[in-house]
Amino acid sequence: MLSSLDVSWATRVGGGGRTERRYLDFVIDRVSLCSRFDADFIPPLGWYTVEAQLAMIDRLRRKLPPDLAHDRTSLCICPECGDLGCGVISLSVESGAGVVEWKDFGVQNNYEDAIHRQGFEGIGPFTFDGARYHALLTRVRSLIANGG
Numbered sequence: 001m002l003s004s005l006d007v008s009w010a011t012r013v014g015g016g017g018r019t020e021r022r023y024l025d026f027v028i029d030r031v032s033l034c035s036r037f038d039a040d041f042i043p044p045l046g047w048y049t050v051e052a053q054l055a056m057i058d059r060l061r062r063k064l065p066p067d068l069a070h071d072r073t074s075l076c077i078c079p080e081c082g083d084l085g086c087g088v089i090s091l092s093v094e095s096g097a098g099v100v101e102w103k104d105f106g107v108q109n110n111y112e113d114a115i116h117r118q119g120f121e122g123i124g125p126f127t128f129d130g131a132r133y134h135a136l137l138t139r140v141r142s143l144i145a146n147g148g
Contacts, residue, residue, distance in 0.1 A: 001127070002099070002127055002128060002129050003028050003029050003126040003127060003128055004027075004028065004029055004030070004128075005026065005027070005028055005126075005128050005132070005133060005136055006026075006027040006136065007024045007025065007026055007027060007045070007136070007140055008024070008025055008027050008032070009022060009023070009024060009025075009046070010022070010023055010024075010025040010032060010034065010042075011023075012040075012042055012079050018040075018079075018080075019079065019080055021042060021047050021079050022046060022047060023042050023043055023044075023045055023046045023047050023079075024043060024045035024046040024140065025042070025043060025045075026043060026075075028126050029126075033075075033076075034076065036123050037076070037089060037105075037119075037120075037123070038119050039076075039089065039107065039119070040079060041076035041077060041078065041079065041087070041088060041089045041107075042076050042077070042079045043056070043075065043076050043077070044056055044077050044082060045057075045140065045144065046144075048077070048082045049082075050144060050145070052082065053144045054141060054144055054145060055067075056073075056074065056075075057137050057140060057141045057144070058141075059073045059074075059093070060073060060075075060093060060137055061134060061137050061138075061141075062093060062095055066093070067084070067110075068084070068088070068090050068108055068110060069108070069110075069113055070108075070113075070115060071092065072090040072091065072092055072104075072106075072108065072115070073090060073091060073092070073093050074088040074089070074090050075088070075089050075090060075091050075102075075105075076088060076089040084109060084110040085109050085110055085111055086109070087107050087108070087109045088107065088108065088109065089105060089106070089107055090105070090106060090107070090108050090115070091103060091104060091105045091106075091124070092104045095130060098129070098130045098131070099127050099128060099129065099130050100127070100128045100130050100133045100134075101125050101126065101127045101128070102124055102125060102126045102128075103124050103125035103126070104117075104124070104125075105117070105120040105123045105124055106120050107120075
């Protein structure tokens with residue numbers, strides 16, 4: 001069964017040492033991706049450097065290679081600084097036969113070999129129609145490239 005994928009503006013509430021961030025969240029089957037995680041990570045979309053946002057979109061489109069060990073792509077980053085060393089939510093992105101699949105969610109960083117999957121059981125895999133997936137990411141990429 002195919003899942004639906006969209007994006008929607010969301011806000012990470014600030015205060016108590018937390019920076020408020022407005023960001024584009026992925027919405028899978030009408031449920032916010034970030035609401036599925038018990039972790040304080042958000043996508044870089046809408047708030048981080050334009051270069052990093054475009055690179056993330058291109059990795060999800062498989063136009064660039066994954067940015068982490070084990071052929072994995074960062075999806076949600078530290079909402080304070082965006083440093084991969086703080087840890088990120090990563091996943092495997094696979095494509096074929098007109099579909100794209102997001103699977104094997106976990107937390108990892110860019111200085112250890114480990115992938116921490118505890119707490120991510122039952123999240124995914126998500127299989128998307130390839131044409132719709134690429135059309136959405138192309139629109140998001142254009143939005144970012146044109147400043148918003």
